[in-house]
Amino acid sequence: MPKITYIEHDGATHTVEGEAGATVMETALRNGIASIVAECGGGCTCATCLVHVDDAWSPIVGPPSAEEEDMLDSAFEVKPTSRLSCQIKVTDALDGLIVRTPAYQGR
Amino acid sequence: MLQKTDQLLGTETMSEEINTDVLIIGAGPVGLFAVFELGLLDIKAHLVDILDKVGGQCAELYPEKPIFDIPAIPRINGKELCDALIEQIKPFKPSFHLGEMVTTIENIGDPLFRVTTDAGKVFLSKAVVIAAGGGSFQPKRPPIQGIEPYEEKSVFYAVRKMDAFRGKNLLIVGGGDSALDWTLNLQPLARRLTLVHRRDEFRAAPDSVNKMRALVSSGAMDLKIGQVTALKGENGQLTAATIKGSDGALSTVACDAMLPFFGLTMKLGPVANWSIKLENDLIPVSTATFETNVPGIFAVGDINTYPGKLKLILSGFHEAALMAQKAHHYVHPEKRLVFQYTTSSTSLQKKLGVA
Ligand SMILES: Cc1cc2nc3c(=O)[nH]c(=O)nc-3n(C[C@H](O)[C@H](O)[C@H](O)COP(=O)(O)OP(=O)(O)OC[C@H]3O[C@@H](n4cnc5c(N)ncnc54)[C@H](O)[C@@H]3O)c2cc1C
Ligand code: FES
Numbered sequence: 001m002p003k004i005t006y007i008e009h010d011g012a013t014h015t016v017e018g019e020a021g022a023t024v025m026e027t028a029l030r031n032g033i034a035s036i037v038a039e040c041g042g043g044c045t046c047a048t049c050l051v052h053v054d055d056a057w058s059p060i061v062g063p064p065s066a067e068e069e070d071m072l073d074s075a076f077e078v079k080p081t082s083r084l085s086c087q088i089k090v091t092d093a094l095d096g097l098i099v100r101t102p103a104y105q106g107r
Numbered sequence: 108m109l110q111k112t113d114q115l116l117g118t119e120t121m122s123e124e125i126n127t128d129v130l131i132i133g134a135g136p137v138g139l140f141a142v143f144e145l146g147l148l149d150i151k152a153h154l155v156d157i158l159d160k161v162g163g164q165c166a167e168l169y170p171e172k173p174i175f176d177i178p179a180i181p182r183i184n185g186k187e188l189c190d191a192l193i194e195q196i197k198p199f200k201p202s203f204h205l206g207e208m209v210t211t212i213e214n215i216g217d218p219l220f221r222v223t224t225d226a227g228k229v230f231l232s233k234a235v236v237i238a239a240g241g242g243s244f245q246p247k248r249p250p251i252q253g254i255e256p257y258e259e260k261s262v263f264y265a266v267r268k269m270d271a272f273r274g275k276n277l278l279i280v281g282g283g284d285s286a287l288d289w290t291l292n293l294q295p296l297a298r299r300l301t302l303v304h305r306r307d308e309f310r311a312a313p314d315s316v317n318k319m320r321a322l323v324s325s326g327a328m329d330l331k332i333g334q335v336t337a338l339k340g341e342n343g344q345l346t347a348a349t350i351k352g353s354d355g356a357l358s359t360v361a362c363d364a365m366l367p368f369f370g371l372t373m374k375l376g377p378v379a380n381w382s383i384k385l386e387n388d389l390i391p392v393s394t395a396t397f398e399t400n401v402p403g404i405f406a407v408g409d410i411n412t413y414p415g416k417l418k419l420i421l422s423g424f425h426e427a428a429l430m431a432q433k434a435h436h437y438v439h440p441e442k443r444l445v446f447q448y449t450t451s452s453t454s455l456q457k458k459l460g461v462a
Contacts, residue, residue: 039372040168047370070310073282074370076250077334078305106247107372 135163137408137423146199218403
């Protein structure tokens, strides 16, 4: 199973087993990573599941869709590598993925 | 997203009292279905919601997502569920007050409640049903260090009176309809208006975007691409904001007021101030009546808690049915309640307009 590492803003690091087909947001919730809020449950309508994808992984994960890019307008401190984690599906190609979570998701 | 017509007109509209049997706070799926259950018992309802539309979480957070656990409906999306509920409660002609937040509840009788909204409306109600769900949808606050002292003094998340911004240097932040609408509405009044957005693309209505771009090219306003990172000022009065461009370069914009529009998030909001007993930001209720610790005030749907509570729409529907039985006792104390089925009772069918 692909491993995913979440690094929180204070440096706390969690490496967890992801399930192919689930999203990076769902994987975070299942593993109790509280800096992912996901108020809308993956609907791409709340922007409270923001992550900054590690620079090395960013080209592999790819850019946001137009709909996601619109929603990123409601997030804070958005970077070129920022994504909404509910819009990233875990695949075997993402084994080892590293994402950083922000200090504040808007609530 | 928040209702604008009210705000454009200014909100000192009225303070005449509106009499109702029941006031429902929150027009989410559970508040809507409460209208039906109350209606069957001849109880009239007014509903207030902060959103400019009905449907609560279903309408705001997942209108397009299918729900699979509404009894007897194998699949229905959030928006369709709200539309169906509106259709179902039509016979009871509920009155909606959208784009308003209930701020206070006062117990002035036995029981009788005086309920006010932030738009200055006053209701007199024999019972109150709190169907406030996950809390009120409120504007997101940007994570700018030290923003708090400026809030409501020179940083505003909504426009109450446009005139307050006349002759000011204004900074509007965001790229959606709220940001663009207020840019277009306030630009003629402001001394100078600057719109700040993180990218040179806007999700707002194309017509508003074109109008904004025309103002920028004619030199009537400024557009800056970047994110606000710091505020300058004293005693809550903003004087300037620092903006970090997409290239990382910092610049400063002089401003007297800032309006950030980053969408909505759910917060408990004024419910916390109503002197109703709370447990972890939820309202404990009796599972026989869904009444709170205050007689005459009920809580149904996601906002309540009791042993075994599940935050499901179907649970909220059940709660609304039981709540109505007890509410009847306050609204029609003289009348005896007879249990009836909608399939066979001509009196219920008359109310539904089918007999
Ligand atoms: C992504 C997602 C998927 C879901 N899927 C399902 C599912 O499949 N099945 C299911 O059963 N449930 C599901 N739910 C849960 C379901 O949406 C909630 O249980 C339901 O919306 C609760 O309804 P409600 O009417 O109690 O509250 P809400 O829908 O939260 O509505 C409350 C309303 O009250 C308003 N309000 C609050 N305070 C005030 C105030 N002071 N003044 C005025 N208005 C106020 C709010 O603005 C809001 O509109 C899901 C939720 C989410 C987020
Ligand atoms: S969970 Fe809401 S946008 Fe991702």
